[in-house]
Amino acid sequence: MKAGVVLLLLLGMLACDWERRTEVNLSGGDPPRFTLRGSGVLGELVFYGSLDSDRPGSLTREIWDILAERMPGEGVEALGTITYGIVPKRVQASFPSERQTPRKTYA
Helix, strand or coil: CHHHHHHHHHHHHHHCCCCCCCEEEEECCCCCEEEEECCCEECEEEEEEECCCCCCCCCEEEEEEEEECCCCCEEHHHHCEEECCCCCCCEEEEECCCCCCCCCCCC
């Protein structure tokens, strides 16, 4: 009986889809690039910038917001690398509007 329960638990664990932690790696440059890895889904990605460039981290405001065209979102590995200011396929910008370029807040 115990062996049957253990076998059932092991089969249940093997049948589960193991989620890999979502990670974001920043690569410098002008503009910066963000590489996404993991098994997560991205519904929205919001970038914030300082209101006062002389005091980083003082107060922040939204400078770029991108949303998946459909929910629950896009797999982060399908999106791959996102370059700041360039809206990837299957994603739309909600702020600023599609016709505007996000504010440059990096040196």
